[in-house]
Amino acid sequence: MEFLRPATWAEALAAKAGTPDAVPIQGGTDVMVEINFDVRRPVALLDLNQVAELRGWEPLPDGRLRVGAGVPYARVIAELGEELPGLAQASRTVGSPQIRNRGSVGGNLGAASPAGDSHPPLLAGDAVIEVESAARGIRLIPATEFYLGVKRSALAPDELIRAFWMSPATGPQYFSKVGTRNAMVIAVCSFAIALHPGEHRVGTGIGSAAPTPRRAPAAEEWLAGELDWGGTAALAPALVKRFGELAAEAASPIDDVRGTAAYRRHAIAVMARRTLTWAWNDYRERVAPCA
């Protein structure tokens, strides 16, 4: 095994081009588990810890945030909780403090597990993934097109994940996750919602209830048309229920060691109802002073 240790982003891209089979390692919280358990013996590890470009975040001219792939969850929580509340909530549910000090959204994207906690809020918040190769330069991939299958993504063998781009929240965002305890848990399933009041639009993300993380487009469109965006009334129970049903219909879960397909579909409906209610209650409080 080789251990590649680029000092800059340009060196990292050159190393990945030269050894496309090299496995990028950032926090190590996924990759090292596979190596420790002898599940994986890559020809090379490509350590990205020295690449300073991956560890920062910045606002772009269009107002979106460009967050480096190596920013650990602990910093997403501490530094981006106001701007990206849905992602920060999801980040708080990742592993333990030790894991959150090392694990990153970029690593979650690289692993592309359907159970990754950051995927549902990235989908709900219209995130775009910035990837780059030495040969073809930068590609911007919408999160909706990034996940291709179980642990498969649109990343080409010579590409690395540079950052994700996401607009600061303009409305309430929530994340919910089912697991056996509050910490150290891989999601049985999860759900994220984002209200985009400026466009009267709703974003959703479903985790661990399909081969890939995915949105629930029918649920989003139906809800966006039903919500009284200028009003401050509580949601009708029938509306909340219908949203839950539509969200569950978007899932295509399987039975596995963590839960049955039927349980997951049920739980997605429950989480969709709850997160919508939390988000709408926040929204009413914000709208009310203006009404």
Place this chain on the structure above:
Amino acid sequence: MRVNFTVNGRPEAVDGVWEGESLLYVLRERVGLPGSKNACEQGECGSCTVYLDGLPVCACLVAAGQAEGCQVRTIEGLSDGDRLDPVQEAFVECGAVQCGFCTPGLIVQAHDLIERVPEPGDAEIREALAGNLCRCTGYEKILDAVRLAAARKAAAR
């Protein structure tokens, strides 16, 4: 390969490290610091918690080569010569150590909590220790120890 890093203030140059090896293995088997414990090897148990450049991490999930040039502080580096750190003393006094296997990781993690949050509430203590498993104590005496250590450190400040 060779890995150069600083452990508990002492520079180390370790040769013959396999590229897929963890920092934990290097600490225990090559540097002779077996205080950090090897249990789950998947970041679930927290027994291998060490400081890496000031942040508590699971040493089993850090590739040894990633520690190149870094500052590592292990359980062996918390005491000042023969004088135990107040967190270590509190664990002994409160009966928070039974078989002792989880203790080094818990102490490093609790040490970090008290450095960051001088007077942690119970919810903060539980959250900070959520990634450290103990199968003996039932955790109550560990919580007692962290409260005692925090109170002593706060009084000494």
